[in-house]
Amino acid sequence: MFFRPNSLPLPSRLNTNRPYYIMNTNTKSGKIAVALAFVGIMFFAIGFALGINSFLIPVLKSSLNISSGVSYLVLAATFSTFILFGYPASMTIAHIGYKRTMALSFLFFAIGFAIYILSAHYESFGLFLAASFVSGIGNTFLQAAVNPYTTILGPIESAASRISMMGICNKLAWSVAPAFLAWVIGKDVAATGVADLYLPFYIIIAIFLLLGILALIAPLPEVKAVGEDEETAADCPYAATKTSIWQFPHLLLGALALFLYVGVETVSLSTLVDYADSLGLANAAGYAWISSIGMVVGYLCGILLIPKYMSQSSALRICAWLGVIGVLLVVLTPPHLSIWFTACMALSCSLIWPAVWPLAMTDLGRFTKAGSSLLVMAIAGGAVIPTLFGFLKDSVGAQNAYWIALPCFLFILYYAIWGYKIRTK
Secondary structure (H helix, E strand, O other): OOOEOOOOOOOHHHHOOOOOEEEOOOOOHHHHHHHHHHHHHHHHHHHHHHHHHHHHHHHHHHHOOOOHHHHOHHHHHHHOHHHHHHHHHHHHHHHHHHHHHHHHHHHHHHHHHHHHHHHHHHOOHHHHHHHHHHHHHHHHHHHHHHHHHHHHOOOHHHHHHHHHHHHHHHHHHHHHHHHHHHHHHOOOHHHOOHHHHHHHHHHHHHHHHHHHHHHHHOOOOOEEEOOOOHHHHHHOHHHHOOOOHHHOHHHHHHHHHHHHHHHHHHHHHHOHHHHHHHOOOOOHHHHHHHHHHHHHHHHHHHHHHOOOOOOHHHHHHHHHHHHHHHHHHHHHOOHHHHHHHHHHHHHHHHOHHHHHHHHHHOOOHHHHHHHHHHHHHHHHHHHHHHHHHHHHHHHHOHHHHHHHHHHHHHHHHHHHHOHHHOEOO
């Protein structure tokens, strides 16, 4: 058989202290800490740009008189870019390096938000989709750079802990974005129209251009994974006999797990303002914090527990079970209570990305960048699952639409128990 679960041992590197990275500068812990601090700012920018969608969706729905399903196409436009530009982003990194790719991503962000201003001026939903698409290109390039960079910047067995630190920056920004927009505009989301979006978007353009300059001057050393160069290929024997990324089943299954995960994470993070608004709750934008708090709690657990007290695979199993429980609580409890149980769904999402990414990236050797681009392309799940959620909301109601997350968490549970172990000869 092509797939052989448990037939080959897991890479010995997972059980050693050998590094997963090669740096062009001295690998002092102080330099790594400074690099992670700058990368944390990049992760915050990613979350902030995505968090704006949770504010835009109800605003566009009311101002342009469109359905929930159509309004969620904003998310589809944002996340569809990961399929189209995931591989070009990895090629860009190979040619110009991580730092310049990060700087380039902020230029795309700035252009995207400039188109948002035009969209608000003409009140054109098509232009809003175009703006989301261009902003999504920036997100794709930035994600393609910062995620593998964080994974490679240290031992593979502690990658989940590093990614958890970055996740705190990212997910806090999801809830900061709608709060920032409401504060600058001076209105609740229910009273906001597209004409109110000019000032906050001008501010965001200026901030993102400054972040692009910061990325260029930041002390971020270039890194490479073990086995990525010919001189280190012998350190990664599993990848030495492979001819393409399609011969790594643990990577392919991991990409599918990430596709589904990003979908349910986006649902848990970006639908709360709309859900609260549909329930008629006051200060709907304030409910965006529920999921962010749940995710931050999970990330803190990852930082404290992985790898000293808990392996990445164990964390993944626990989170998958929490996700199943969280979905059932959201859909089966009274609506005014169910919105609070989305925190359980978000808590379960917190360590899925930090755990799946390094498990799927293990032993790719010279295919590290290609594998990374495949995992980045899996972020397109954020285009599919939330859009289906929006149309389900139109047909069966907001609360029942959350059923869509259950099969996603069940597959992630499969990957946590068996999928990441599958190897080929």
